[in-house]
Amino acid sequence: MTFPLLTDQVTQTLRAQGGRMTAQRRLILDVLQASDSHPTAEELYALARQSDPSLNLSTVYRTLNWLEERGFVSPRRFDDNHAHKHFDPVQPDGGHVHHFHCRKCDRVIEFSAPQVELLLEQIRGEIARQHGLRVDDAALVLSGLCMDCVAKS
């Protein structure tokens, strides 16, 4: 799951926008590319410091933000600790609610449809079989434009 072109692409963008390819950025990109473990900023920092102990954590954050703004990396959140959480009441019937997040107005819309549940069940089975693991839960987060924002555009 590595993309040998990442550093090159970034260098191009950098050039196009009057930015500069520094040793730190190159290092961070290398580490990012070499890693398939979804590192957090801190983990990436620790890895990169093995090569350059003088690297600063804020440089890592600045670089990651820069990369994210330009679509080179995408943030994911898996762990429930230390995260900015939203709390929903849990459904008494144990049924599942999934979410749609409008990227324009930030609205969150819940949905749950039997057909969706059925399809998800197939996916869960598929993945469980393929990887030999046990799937207990499936969280689906769709994103796009909600009805209101679609109407406005």
Next chain:
Amino acid sequence: MTFPLLTDQVTQTLRAQGGRMTAQRRLILDVLQASDSHPTAEELYALARQSDPSLNLSTVYRTLNWLEERGFVSPRRFDDNHAHKHFDPVQPDGGHVHHFHCRKCDRVIEFSAPQVELLLEQIRGEIARQHGLRVDDAALVLSGLCMDCVAKS
């Protein structure tokens, strides 16, 4: 999407575990129940303080954690700001990678299968049609036990 029984259920559990139903807890539960906006702890705090300005933020956190531990509320994370992020390289072909999160060893396993993509496509269409919105992206996070942890148990 409200469950009138929430406060009652919590009271029962509380009783069963030697806990106490306080005015603060009742207030937090009421606010949680009345709200369909997926409030964060801070938002919930702000809402609840309208009824009881002496309510403390740490009480809100403690109550939410208590509720979460007992399965009464479930945390969700939607916003990319202020969250504990994991960074992945974005795939150049725009293809999709989904994730499996082992709740025991915290390992994250990527997967992407054409069948899954196909099923997700159906879900996206279904939801888009049902709600009249535009779905640009679908993030699927499965969780359970990974192969290693299954083997160990």
Next chain:
DNA sequence: GTATATGCAAACTGTTTGCATTTAC
């Protein structure tokens, strides 16, 4: 040479914790 990045320390946000006081049972 100049604009851009860096390192460092200090600030900031969201969350947790220790402890004395209050309160539900």
Next chain:
DNA sequence: GTAAATGCAAACAGTTTGCATATAC
């Protein structure tokens, strides 16, 4: 009366920012 919950302040983790210094172009 006693164990459990609260309020408060202080600590904590992850992230951002201001500023002087260094460096890519």
